[in-house]
Amino acid sequence: MTSTATAHPNIALAKYWGKRDDALIIPATGSLSLTLDVFPTTTSVTVSDDAADAVELDGAALAGEESNRVRSVLDRVRELSGRTEKARVVSVNTVPTAAGLASSAAAFAALATAAADAFGLSADDRMLSRIARRGSGSASRSIFRGVARWNAGTDDESSYAEPLAWHGPALAMVVAIVSSKRKAVSSRTAMRRTVETSPYFAAWVASSATLLEQMSDAVAAGDLETVGELTEQSALRMHASMFGAVPPVRYLSAASLALFDTVLNLRSDGIEAYATADAGPNVKVLCRSDQAAEVVAGLSAVIPDADYVVAHAGPGAHIVDGVGA
Ligand code: DP6
Numbered sequence: 001m002t003s004t005a006t007a008h009p010n011i012a013l014a015k016y017w018g019k020r021d022d023a024l025i026i027p028a029t030g031s032l033s034l035t036l037d038v039f040p041t042t043t044s045v046t047v048s049d050d051a052a053d054a055v056e057l058d059g060a061a062l063a064g065e066e067s068n069r070v071r072s073v074l075d076r077v078r079e080l081s082g083r084t085e086k087a088r089v090v091s092v093n094t095v096p097t098a099a100g101l102a103s104s105a106a107a108f109a110a111l112a113t114a115a116a117d118a119f120g121l122s123a124d125d126r127m128l129s130r131i132a133r134r135g136s137g138s139a140s141r142s143i144f145r146g147v148a149r150w151n152a153g154t155d156d157e158s159s160y161a162e163p164l165a166w167h168g169p170a171l172a173m174v175v176a177i178v179s180s181k182r183k184a185v186s187s188r189t190a191m192r193r194t195v196e197t198s199p200y201f202a203a204w205v206a207s208s209a210t211l212l213e214q215m216s217d218a219v220a221a222g223d224l225e226t227v228g229e230l231t232e233q234s235a236l237r238m239h240a241s242m243f244g245a246v247p248p249v250r251y252l253s254a255a256s257l258a259l260f261d262t263v264l265n266l267r268s269d270g271i272e273a274y275a276t277a278d279a280g281p282n283v284k285v286l287c288r289s290d291q292a293a294e295v296v297a298g299l300s301a302v303i304p305d306a307d308y309v310v311a312h313a314g315p316g317a318h319i320v321d322g323v324g325a
Pocket of ligand 1: 011025031104105135187188191277
C-alpha cells in the first residue's frame with residue numbers, strides 16, 4: 001500500500017526557537033505562521049516487508065540524523081496504528097534544502113500525512129500535527145492552510161497546531177533568496193546552543209508568550225499592521241537570543257540586513273511590508289497580495305543580486321494521487 005502526500009513550507013510570524021523537551025519536540029514558546037503556496041514537498045510511503053525502513057530524498061538514500069528523524073515519525077505512526085511493518089519513503093523537495101526556507105516543515109508534514117494514510121491510521125488534523133511535530137517542530141504548522149498557531153503545550157497531547165481565521169487583506173510573502181547554500185549550523189544545533197548558553201534565552205521565552213497573544217488578537221482583528229510589526233519584533237528577538245549564544249550563532253548576512261533596512265524604507269513610502277528571517281540569510285517579507293509587485297520592485301532596486309519569489313497563503317498537507325514509491 002502506497003500513500004502520497006504533498007505539503008508546503010510555512011514561515012513563522014511569531015517564531016519557535018528552543019525546546020523544553022528535545023525528544024518529543026515540545027517547544028519553549030508557542031508560535032504562529034503562514035503556510036505558503038510555493039516549494040511543496042511530495043512524499044510517498046509504502047508499507048514494506050523489508051527488515052528496515054528505507055528513506056530516499058531527492059533521489060539519494062538518507063542516513064544518520066535525518067533518517068532518524070524520519071524514523072521517529074514512522075515509529076509514532078506504527079505505535080498509534082498498532083502495526084510493526086517497515087516503510088519505504090520517497091520524498092521530492094522543490095525548495096533548496098536547509099537554506100532557511102523551512103524545507104523540513106513541508107517534508108515532515110507530508111511524511112506524517114502519507115505515513116498515517118499508508119498504515120491505515122485514521123488521524124484528524126490535530127493528531128497529524130502532533131505526529132509531524134516529532135520530525136520537526138515547525139512541521140506541526142504545515143498541516144494547516146494559511147495562518148496556524150502552534151500551542152506550545154506541556155506534553156505530546158497538548159502540543160499541536162491549529163488553524164486561525166484571517167479576514168484581513170489577502171496576504172503575500174515575498175521570499176528574497178540571497179543564498180541557497182546549506183547552512184553551516186543546523187537550526188536544531190543552534191537552538192540547543194541558544195537554550196544552553198545564551199543569557200538572553202529566558203527573556204526570549206518570556207517576551208514570546210506576550211507577543212504570541214498580541215499577534216493572535218491582531219490576526220482575529222485582521223490587523224496586518226500589528227501582525228507585521230510583531231513579526232519583525234519576533235524575528236529580531238529570536239536572532240538576538242542566538243547572538244548571545246556561545247559560540248554565537250549568526251544566520252543574518254549583510255544582504256539580510258540590507259533587506260530589513262529596505263523594508264523599513266518601503267514602509268515609510270506607504271507600502272505595508274514587514275521582514276522576517278529564519279535559520280539562514282534569506283529574508284521573507286510579509287505584505288498585502290496587491291502590493292507584492294511593488295515590494296519586489298522596491299527590494300530588487302536596492303538588492304538586485306537576490307532572487308525574488310512571490311508566495312501567497314497556501315494549502316494544508318493533503319493526500320494526492322502519486323506515482324508509487
Ligand atoms: C527559525 O522546526 O526546523 O524556522 O524542531 O529542531 O526540527 P526542529 O526545528 P525547526 O525550527 C524552525 C525554526 C525557525 C522558526 C520557526 O519556524 O518557527
